Amino acid sequence: MSFNADSDLEVKVRKSTERISENMHIVANEPSLAFYRLQEHVRKALNPMVDRRVDVNKLHTELQGRCYDIEYAVGALKSMGKAEESFKNIQENLKNAIFLKQQLKYEESRRKKADSSSVYKRLSAHITLDLPELPELSDVVRETANRVESIMSKATHSSNS
Template sequence: MTTLQHDHELDAKVKKATERISENMHIVANEPSLAFYRLQEHVRKALPPMVDKRVEVSKVHHELQGHCYDVEYAISAVKSMENADRTFTDIQDLFRNAIFLKQQLKYEESRRNKKEPISVYKRLSAHITLDLPDLPELSDALRETANKVESMMHQARNTSQPAETSTP
């Protein structure tokens, strides 16, 4: 009986061992497919949000490049404005020279004190006004310049007429 009992015990141990071996073989055989299933499941869940984020990052990158170009353009505009300082200084000097020359012309004309007939140009220039807040003397300068040009034309006519009459 001991052999029978021993066989029973041995059969139970062998059966238990073979079940464990079979279970382990089943796990080992199915583990790669289970791993691929888990990977596929992860990709299906994680890929769409990742693609959306990638598209969004690409869009933001293009917008950022546009803003960088705008900033570079603005910087170059500001730097070119720094170089304009000399131009504005030159313009200011030219205005000073023009005002000085106008004052000289006004002084020369006041010295002459000639009575000239009022022409259409003088009447027209008397009505011309410019509203320049920083240069109130500019409209007077324009009027004086028009007067000077007209008086020079009048003198030119007077000096050219005797020469024309002396020639047959």
């Protein structure tokens, strides 16, 4: 029985030592296997990740440029709202110019009807008239008449010189 017990004990000891040796081998090689797997993963994933980062940075730069463009456009639109007064002044000046043009056409048609041979008659059309105070005439009409008369007198003076 002692021979049988020794062989059983020997088999059990051998199995136990093999398992311990196998486990020691696995434990000893496990970190290097993990590092190998990590290295393999990094090697496969790093290039696409770097490419994505470059793309994201390029898109970020383009987005910033477009944001600056939008801010500039918004500022331009806001400043256009401030130009309303200038447009109103332009509109008033255009109305005055049309009125002056009508006045000039009227004066020109009057001159054609009058005798054009007399210098005195041509110049008398440009002489300033003192108009009586008429409530029907607005200040704009009087101002326009004054402008027409000053233009005509300047034209007369320039033609004489």
